[in-house]
Amino acid sequence: MQDVFIGFTSITWKMLLMYGIGGILIWLAIKKEYEPMLLLPIGFGAILVNLPLSVVWEHAGADGFLKILYDMGIATELFPLLIFIAVGAMIDFGPLFKNPLMIFFGAAAQFGIFATIIIATLVGFDLKEAASIGIIGAADGPTSIFVANLFAPHLLGPISVAAYSYMSLVPLIQPPVIRALTTSHERRIHMTYHESNSPKWLKVLFPILVTMISGIVAPISVPLIGSLMFGNLIRESGVLERLSQTAQNELAYLVTLLLGITIGASMKAENFLTWKTGLIMGMGLVAFIFDTAGGVLFAKLINLFLPKGKKINPMIGACGISAFPMSGRIIQKMASEEEKGNIILMHAIGSNVSGQLGSVIAGGMVLALVPLIYVVAKF
Amino acid sequence: MDRIIEYFKSMGERAADGSLVHPFGTTIQALGVTAGGLLGVFFTLGVFFLLIQIANKISKKSE
Structure with a gap:
């Protein structure tokens, strides 16, 4: 009789x-x-995995379908990498080629990653956990x-949800920060943009050379x-x-669907409902x-x-974060609100695609430096 | 703050077996990751910047 009501009694x-x-x-x-394509599957995955007995994860010694997906796509890092192939196919580096100076904003706007790593260690996280939290930036x-997944798989759920x-x-976070740090005069600065086509050989050569250079500077960032x-x-x-x-x-679409529901499945109550989740958010x-x-x-x-x-x-500097093309569009909207007819969209997009590069390079740097620091600290 | 100063002071101070008296604190390690990471990102993207500049110059010359 107890088995009949096990669903009710185990809640x-x-x-x-x-x-x-x-x-x-x-x-x-x-x-x-x-972000409906991700938050909806994540939300539903979180409900699924927290239903009584959690059969989607594991039942009677056998892996459930979400555990199989997790082991196959997250534990092996396959899903994020497949998403990157898709993202790469969406990026046009043309605006960056026309104004290469924008590339440095892709570096400067990674500052949040590193500042947060320091803050996280001050709060009490160890270096690997702190690095994983910082990379939300x-x-x-x-x-x-x-x-x-490499440094703190136990924090994967809250980190993914936060990211x-x-x-x-x-659109809610950036405008107040930008307004606090700039004057109205600065926000009205006009930037000229010359329409011209970048040579095709540069567009083809660029991804190859970027991969090779990154592979030499931080081999671990190659995937x-x-x-x-x-x-x-x-x-x-x-x-x-x-x-x-x-x-x-x-x-x-396919990988995003699987990634979302699998990330949601990593949000088991006992792992997710801790003080660490609040801090991570x-x-x-x-x-x-x-x-x-x-x-x-x-x-x-x-x-x-x-x-x-x-x-x-x-x-434009704020567009150096990787949220593409949302950040570029917000900056253009702010520029138009400040002064009608001020078009800085292409510069903003140039900075925004730099952010895509910068965030991946920063991720590679963190992956390379954290183990190195551990080795140095031992001597 | 005192702990951080203590870590800095103790850097290089070794016990008889050669190990550090005070191993680097986690925050000091994070500062190392921060410095190295920011330098690395700026350096790598700086190389890409040079690459694009050179390519643009070659392209203009050929035109």
Whole structure:
């Protein structure tokens, strides 16, 4: 008789709370349209895995379908890398080639990653956990998942939720930070843009050389940067249009679907409902704020050395985060609100695609440096 | 703060067996990752910057 009611008797308050959290994520996806392709599957996955007996994860000694997906796609890092192929096929580096200076904002706006690593260690996390939390500031879901899975798989759930939630909240996070750090005069700076086509050989050679250089500087970053650049090479080759379209659409949608529900399945109540989750969510926000501040302040620094008439609109610096193309669009909207007819979109997009590169390189740096620091600390 | 200063002071101070008296603190390690990481990102993207600049110059010359 007890077996009949086992579903009712094994429910705990933590499970109920997780249904609420899953429900909120689904609500945000549907009602607010915050990253719906990810937050909806994550929310539903969180509900599934917290149902009594959790049969989707494991039952009677056999792996459930979500555990199989997790082992196959997350534990092996396969899903994030496949997503990167799709993202690479979506990126056009053309705006960056026309104004290469924008590439440095892709570096400056990674400041939040490193500032958050320091803060996380001060709060009490160990270095690997801190590095995984800091990488939320990459504003790049697959990189966050890749690093967290290697360094702190037990924190994968909250880190993924924080990364994707804050990416979707970029329109709310960035504008107040930018306004606090810039004057109205600075936000009205105009930037000229010359329409011209970049040579095809540069577009083809760029992903190959970027992969090789990154592979030499930080060999451990090759899976990340290699898959991103492979996708871009497919796009720019000009002879693989159907493959490029497949990567941008079918591959992206399919893997995103599986990635989302599998990440949701990592949110078991006993792992997710800890004080660490609250801290991770808080520090994720800090990372995004520092990213934005780092980019804007770096642009202001560069402006000190640029002649009048060549100054950069410092809002462009904020686009150096990887949230593409959302950040670029927000900055253009802010520029238009400040002064009608001020078009800085292409510069913003140039900075934004640099952020894609910068976040992956930063992820590679963290992957390389953390083990190195451990070795150094022993001597 | 005192702990951090102590770590800095103790860097290089070794016990009889050669091990550090105070191993690097986690925050000091994080500072190392931060410095190295930011330098690495700027350096790598700086190389890409040079690459694009050279390519743009070659492209302009050939035109």
